[in-house]
Amino acid sequence: MAHLAPTPVLEPGQDRTMILNMGPQHPSTHGVLRVLLEIDGETIVRIMPDIGFLHTGIEKTCEAKFYQQVVPLTDRIDYLCPMTNNLCYVLAVEKLLGLQIPPKAQWMRVLMNELTRINSHLVWLGTHAMDIGALTVFLYCFREREEVLNLFEMISGQRMMTSYFRIGGLALEPPLGFFERVGKFAGYFPEKVDEYENLLTGNPIFMMRTKGVARLTAEDAIALGASGPTLRGSGVDIDLRRDMPYSGYENFKFKVPVAQEGDVFARYMCRVRELRESIEIVKQALDGMPEGAIKADAPGIVLPDREKMKTQMEALIYHFKIITEGFAVPAGEVYQAVESPRGEMGYYIVSDGTPKPYRVHMRAACLANLQTLPKMCEGGLIADVVAAIGSIDIVLGEIDR
Amino acid sequence: MALAPAITDLEQLKTHPAVARLLAWNASVVAGVKFDREEMTIYVDRANLREACALLRDDPACAFNFLSDVTCVDWYPAEPRFEVVYHLLSIPKKERVRLKVRLDSASPAVESLTSLWPGANYFEREVFDLFGIRFNGHPYLRRLLMPEDWEGHPLRKDYPVEGYR
Numbered sequence: 347m348a349h350l351a352p353t354p355v356l357e358p359g360q361d362r363t364m365i366l367n368m369g370p371q372h373p374s375t376h377g378v379l380r381v382l383l384e385i386d387g388e389t390i391v392r393i394m395p396d397i398g399f400l401h402t403g404i405e406k407t408c409e410a411k412f413y414q415q416v417v418p419l420t421d422r423i424d425y426l427c428p429m430t431n432n433l434c435y436v437l438a439v440e441k442l443l444g445l446q447i448p449p450k451a452q453w454m455r456v457l458m459n460e461l462t463r464i465n466s467h468l469v470w471l472g473t474h475a476m477d478i479g480a481l482t483v484f485l486y487c488f489r490e491r492e493e494v495l496n497l498f499e500m501i502s503g504q505r506m507m508t509s510y511f512r513i514g515g516l517a518l519e520p521p522l523g524f525f526e527r528v529g530k531f532a533g534y535f536p537e538k539v540d541e542y543e544n545l546l547t548g549n550p551i552f553m554m555r556t557k558g559v560a561r562l563t564a565e566d567a568i569a570l571g572a573s574g575p576t577l578r579g580s581g582v583d584i585d586l587r588r589d590m591p592y593s594g595y596e597n598f599k600f601k602v603p604v605a606q607e608g609d610v611f612a613r614y615m616c617r618v619r620e621l622r623e624s625i626e627i628v629k630q631a632l633d634g635m636p637e638g639a640i641k642a643d644a645p646g647i648v649l650p651d652r653e654k655m656k657t658q659m660e661a662l663i664y665h666f667k668i669i670t671e672g673f674a675v676p677a678g679e680v681y682q683a684v685e686s687p688r689g690e691m692g693y694y695i696v697s698d699g700t701p702k703p704y705r706v707h708m709r710a711a712c713l714a715n716l717q718t719l720p721k722m723c724e725g726g727l728i729a730d731v732v733a734a735i736g737s738i739d740i741v742l743g744e745i746d747r
Numbered sequence: 748m749a750l751a752p753a754i755t756d757l758e759q760l761k762t763h764p765a766v767a768r769l770l771a772w773n774a775s776v777v778a779g780v781k782f783d784r785e786e787m788t789i790y791v792d793r794a795n796l797r798e799a800c801a802l803l804r805d806d807p808a809c810a811f812n813f814l815s816d817v818t819c820v821d822w823y824p825a826e827p828r829f830e831v832v833y834h835l836l837s838i839p840k841k842e843r844v845r846l847k848v849r850l851d852s853a854s855p856a857v858e859s860l861t862s863l864w865p866g867a868n869y870f871e872r873e874v875f876d877l878f879g880i881r882f883n884g885h886p887y888l889r890r891l892l893m894p895e896d897w898e899g900h901p902l903r904k905d906y907p908v909e910g911y912r
Contacts, residue, residue: 398892405877406901410908441784444750568813568838571866582838589841676750678783681834681845683815694832696820709816709834713869746892 363391368731370399376473376735377742381719385728393723393731395716400746408706412672413439414513416706421507423708424744426469429455429462430686431708432511437592438682438693439513442675445644449636451515452594457528457631458501458510459593460624464535465494466687466739467617467624474614474736475546478555483545490538493531500524514648515641525632532628539621547618556611560722560734563608570721571714574689575620576738579613581606586685593684597634598627610737617739620687647673672701681709688712688739710744753783763787764808765844772802778849788845796848797858803835803844804863811835811844814860817870819878823904828852831880833860856881859888877902 369380378399384392404423408416420435421428433455440447472487495505501520502510510517546552562572567580577584585602587595603619605612641648649668650661667673677699683692689711696705715738722734760766760780766789769776776799779790791799803811815834822828827849835844848857859882860867871882872891879900882888890897899906 398890398894401892403901406906406908444784569865571814571864571870584838584841590843678753679788680784680786681816681843683843690815690836692816692834694816694818694834705820707816707818709818713873714866717866717869 362386366728376740379735379740379742381731383728383731388727390723390726390728390731393720395719397716397742397745400742402747404747405706405708408703410702412701413675413703414668414672416703417512418507418509421509422743423747424686424741425506426466426741427462427687428506428508429458429510430684430691432509433459433593434682434684434691434693436511436513437684438680438695439675441680441682442678442695442697443647445514445642445647447515447642448639449594450638451640453631453635454516454520454640455511455593456595456598457628460627460631461494461497463624463687464621465491467621470617470739471542477732477736478552480546480549480552483542486538486541486545490535497524497528497531500527512648514644519640525635528628529632532625532632535625536622539618543618553611555733556614557609559610559730560726560737561608562718562722566721567718570717572689572718573711573714574685574687575613575616576689576715576718578602578604579616580608586683586690590683592682598630600627610733613737674699674701683709686711688741688744689715708747710747712740712745716740716745750784753781755779755781765789765803765811768802768806768809769799786843786845788847790847790849793848793850793857797860797863800833800846800860800863809837810839811837813838814864814867815843817867817874819874819880821878821902821904826851829855829878829880831857831874850880855879856883858883859885861885876900879903
């Protein structure tokens with residue numbers, strides 16, 4: 347929104363070029379991204395993304411809420427991977443508090459996080475293929491995504507805005523039959539990935555639209571702050587789950603897909619392989635799921651069980667105090683980063699010792715990834731901009747916050 | 748629930764590679780250090796920020812080659828009022844360090860890091876937009892999220908959460 351009026355951001359540099367406006371209501375911009383293109387014929391001379399249309403001031407809102415009230419806000423930042431955001435926020439607050447989380451809660455968090463990654467990648471795969479012209483894949487992807495959303499609904503009561511992770515553990519015990527249903531999904535999902543790959547990976551039209559298109563070198567990707575598959579697609583081998591583990595990820599064995607070419611196809615291959623790795627992590631989490639509590643033993647921070655609240659006076663007092671006046675968090679600051687489906691999602695939280703955060707800042711992976719768009723597109727064709735935007739996998743809610 | 752107390756003594760922390768590198772270059776750059784909750788914070792003098800970052804990026808013992816994040820904290824009404832916060836990540840060493848620059852409200856300006864990391868562009872524009880910090884040498888310092896004609900900087904503490912300003 348920053349630059350709609352009165353002056354255009356881009357002025358034609360020469361007589362032969364013109365300015366083309368794309369978005370913010372263009373279907374291939376995945377929400378409300380506006381892109382200004384300076385074009386010479388069909389070749390792009392300059393390109394400038396314009397963002398801010400979804401800005402809702404979430405960071406400011408957080409400063410007026412208790413710590414536990416921020417959790418539902420984090421869902422709404424990146425609505426395709428709500429639990430990754432929940433996780434990043436609660437890990438940061440737990441680090442501020444110095445809170446230990448029971449193993450079952452940690453494993454459940456990993457399990458749900460990987461399902462979230464599958465959910466997010468399926469939306470990306472469907473829409474990315476649709477942008478390039480392969481309409482069918484969308485329907486296939488949303489078939490499996492539906493099951494993932496059903497699982498979310500089963501465990502948290504919500505399909506998208508789950509708020510399932512809480513400071514100190516999880517909101518609810520997983521319901522009966524949940525693990526069986528996840529197991530069934532994990533059993534048939536790899537075949538479905540084969541199906542998507544049959545439609546796309548060897549498809550000559552898809553390859554022509556993606557191979558060698560929108561190249562990004564490793565040096566440029568690092569310099570521009572890209573992360574996640576956008577960085578790994580350019581041959582940089584880093585994944586925070588493996589390299590700086592959090593929430594018990596060190597207990598899981600998985601490969602980190604890296605591709606060297608740095609084009610749209612490389613990023614596509616990274617994400618599709620990640621789908622397979624994620625389902626492997628889900629299987630490991632199911633097999634090794636520990637028994638025990640799902641909440642840390644921290645009265646005054648974690649809400650007591652319903653049952654205890656009705657029978658024990660202390661529990662009722664704690665419940666009342668947490669809800670009405672929150673809990674004080676020792677002064678300090680932390681930066682916690684997790685590997686979201688899009689890259690490095692980070693929360694920087696500053697506490698001044700009161701029950702409300704002094705400052706919450708979200709490091710949005712997409713914001714940095716979007717900066718690679720000019721490097722990818724300048725000198726290319728207009729039609730390739732659509733492929734490039736799809737391959738970065740942007741979510742405007744996260745960029746604008 | 749046991750939190751180790753934060754270490755703020757420079758003597759104890761000067762073996763940290765990033766601190767050691769900065770001290771070896773120019774002892775007056777390091778205005779303070781803090782090691783808290785397993786995270787290293789270095790307060791850097793405002794005038795030398797860009798050179799300090801260039802050192803940390805290019806020195807093989809540090810190799811902080813990735814700028815994760817730039818943000819700001821407003822400590823209104825205290826002075827110096829603003830703290831601009833930089834999070835660096837070393838991809839080869841898998842380590843993080845946090846650099847901070849303190850700015851007073853009279854001249855909230857610091858040198859831009861866009862010449863070292865072009866990716867600082869959007870982060871710095873966001874801080875400019877929401878806090879009103881100026882980044883000298885930034886190629887395109889305009890509002891990023893708020894409308895161009897917006898008055899005020901919403902994340903400052905003297906800006907109300909709701910109602911009229």
